[in-house]
Amino acid sequence: MTPPVHPDIAHLSNLIGTWRGTGAGEYPTIESFRYVEEVTIGHVGKPFLAYSQKTRHAETDHPLHAEQGYFRPVGLDQLELVVAQPSGIVEVHEGTIDGGEIELASVIVATSSTAKEVTTVRRCLTVDGDTMRYEVDMGAVGQPLQHHLRAELSRVPS
Amino acid sequence: MTPPVHPDIAHLSNLIGTWRGTGAGEYPTIESFRYVEEVTIGHVGKPFLAYSQKTRHAETDHPLHAEQGYFRPVGLDQLELVVAQPSGIVEVHEGTIDGGEIELASVIVATSSTAKEVTTVRRCLTVDGDTMRYEVDMGAVGQPLQHHLRAELSRVPS
Numbered sequence A, B: 001m002t003p004p005v006h007p008d009i010a011h012l013s014n015l016i017g018t019w020r021g022t023g024a025g026e027y028p029t030i031e032s033f034r035y036v037e038e039v040t041i042g043h044v045g046k047p048f049l050a051y052s053q054k055t056r057h058a059e060t061d062h063p064l065h066a067e068q069g070y071f072r073p074v075g076l077d078q079l080e081l082v083v084a085q086p087s088g089i090v091e092v093h094e095g096t097i098d099g100g101e102i103e104l105a106s107v108i109v110a111t112s113s114t115a116k117e118v119t120t121v122r123r124c125l126t127v128d129g130d131t132m133r134y135e136v137d138m139g140a141v142g143q144p145l146q147h148h149l150r151a152e153l154s155r156v157p158s
Helices: A007-015 B007-015
Strands: A017-027 A030-042 A049-057 A063-074 A078-085 A089-098 A101-111 A118-128 A131-140 A146-155 B017-027 B030-042 B049-057 B063-074 B078-085 B089-098 B101-111 B118-128 B131-140 B146-155
Touching: A007 A049, A007 A063, A017 A131, A030 A063, A030 A146, A049 B063, A063 B049, A063 B063, A063 B078, A078 A101, A078 B063, A078 B089, A089 A118, A089 B078, A089 B089, A089 B101, A101 B089, A101 B101, B007 B049, B007 B063, B017 B131, B030 B063, B030 B146, B078 B101, B089 B118
Parallel strands: none
Antiparallel strands: A017 A030, A017 A146, A030 A049, A049 A063, A063 A078, A078 A089, A078 B078, A089 A101, A101 A118, A118 A131, A131 A146, B017 B030, B017 B146, B030 B049, B049 B063, B063 B078, B078 B089, B089 B101, B101 B118, B118 B131, B131 B146
């Protein structure tokens, strides 16, 4: 049984749910690609949101990226995100929330010894009713911070 | 449908599954506590394991800790772990695997602005058939690295 949403995350409750859709990725060092994605955002009655996502290649259905972490609101207009990725990367983000619009920038990107170098990540996420859109900019493998991912997802009816 | 286990994680396949059990936590700055825990370890056919866990207080059933991340084997005897926690903490661990025994030490612990200070974490995890045991040592909030958690879990029949 899911407990009531904690008052400190009430203004984030429109994020809670399962979201599915498609996106496109590009970067100077790789071939552009299209993907299908499922995002799950949940809570346990405490003042944070648990977040996880998985993507698969749109044509081959091969699993691509995944990540898991937590959104932590700080008051009503600030937000932290901590996230881990199977590519050996962890990110700590801080930023703002304004209505349905979240802007985050990495304050720490750390990698394990065998991971590729990632230096900076920016994430912009908007929720408008049952539609979630996000963009990710990334600076990695010697390239400056630049556009990497864009996706649009729809809320899966519960 | 779950794909076959990637050959690079075949030696970790005894970790895959859902595990439930109980543990005990202690630290100089808090009251000792007992908890119930569920750990889930899965894969998608790629050379890593997805890991998540949740604990609840053994007496009050109140949700306590949670974390999510990924195990990344490096050859047959080394292992990386990246993990994010709702307390605003990310950890990058590196260590060894020897049969069912995993020894990991943090190489990076990073925290968001509002998180408590954690400096060092060591994790020892053993799997013996359908029993998983782990210990976590932690250096945090000005205290030196010391014993923090111990738990024993059983594999949930699938």
